[in-house]
Amino acid sequence: MEEKQELYKQRTEKLARIGELGEEPFRYSYSRTHTVRQAYERYEENKAGSSDTNVKLAGRLVALRSHGKSTFADLKDDSGKIQIFFGLQDLGQEKYEFLAKLVNIGDFIGVEGGVFTTRTNQVTVRVQNFSLLTKSLRPLPEKWHGLKDIETRLRQRYLDLLSNDEVREIFRKRSGIIKSIREFLDARAYIEVETPMLHPIPGGATARPFVTHHNALDRDLYLRVAPELYLKRLIVGGFEQVYEINRNFRNEGLSPRHNPEFTMLELYHAYVDYEYVMSLVEEMINHVARTLNGSTTLTYQGNAIDVKAPWPRMPFFQAIRQFAGVDMEPISDADAAREAVSNLTLDLDPSAGYGKICDELLKTYVRPNLISPTFIVDYPVELSPLAKSKRGNPRLVERFQPFIGGLEIGNAFSELNDPIEQRRRFESQMKLRERGDEEAQRLDEDFVTALEYGMPPAGGLGIGIDRLVMLLTDSSTIKDVVLFPQLRTVTETVPEE
């Protein structure tokens, strides 16, 4: 089917001719001496001393401008793009013919030659010898407009990466962000750990899990929705500062801010509370922003933002009063809560309880307004079954969420370490489950047992890495910061019998 395509046929014919000439169209290696960027740097250094700069470069041909007996081309590698010059005189008839007849845009080649500047002052490699490294059998996206079609960009991300430099830049930044987080944490004596992805009981977050099946054990397992309960077991086990940067899976809808698999930093630190963790988040985001941009200021979707510490702390109920105009604090049951929000535009599930209604208010009315970094602190206990009660107010928990640019980028609390209270919280979650709330958390007996052995006081933190990357790369959708985001699968249209 594919083979019928004209361009593909032409390329495979060239492939055959290359073979007949005794050349290998898919080479094993090429020992380059410089990257493209290094070639430019080297040339600049040598210009003063006027010594020759000879280089061997490897990359993909992204443009060809042939003038008969001479040909200009652009060679692109991971570090940049450089013009190369092929002359009949330099290469000889046979080699030049090979270039003209058998090499295409899209092919990988290795070139060897001296660096010079053309009369239009363009730094160029004068090719003395070249090797075809990989023959490309399909045409590249158009050079000028690039690849625009979003569906192709996401389904064939490699094409997006090779034709849109700014896309590669985002993922380079993503790597830098994660690296700087590790640097920051490693420098503070945290150790990085790995905990299971396959959970017998999904826990640690209020979310619907993916289910899978283990054949040998003949039992269902769940892809983790959060590593939280395992990381806390490590705190029980005597580690005092641990973190994990890894994937979580939640069986929920897609949106500009949600991908079913997403990367989360989770961190636990013994003997500290959420106040300490707040400072840690401020410092960490400052460190990451500085490392990435050299500054704590950034622009997100047209808003100038400064992540410089300290960030304001705003109590949950105060935020709702301020942005939604209702006071939920004196209210404690679902009916009264529903009554209180009746004249707001809020779509509520009929089964929504008090906590859920408060959460909805936060998302709808508060979050979009939190552009400069803000901690919302002290959440209602109903929303947070794993957080420790607020000192002096048992209706609240010591929990905070950092918001920047209207994005919820994390979640943290003083960790609940009272096993008896933890069991009660799980039990009230189980009641929500029985009432049909599929996201309510399940009782993890083994986790409660661990707490019964004693978990030191601890602060815990989760940071949504994808959203942080969105913020730092000014991306409006999570699909722009995930290399291979989830898309609907293309279904083959089967003709009817």
Next chain:
RNA sequence: GGGUGGGUAGCUCAGGUGGCAGAGCAUCGGCCUUUUAAGCCGGUGGUCGAGGGUUCGAAUCCCUCCCCACUCACCA
């Protein structure tokens, strides 16, 4: 799942009052030894998202379906 917009050559896009399916780039052939979106001349390339219907005739009108984007719902 609902609403809106979209899917035409490998890529970027026109066409759309029903009447031979187009351009630029890519590709192939020819000319051309300093171009850089090189240029000039000539070709190839299409299930117009899929299927069905109306019609003498459908890319265009109607129905069903698929995929994408935005948005609402759901959720982190």
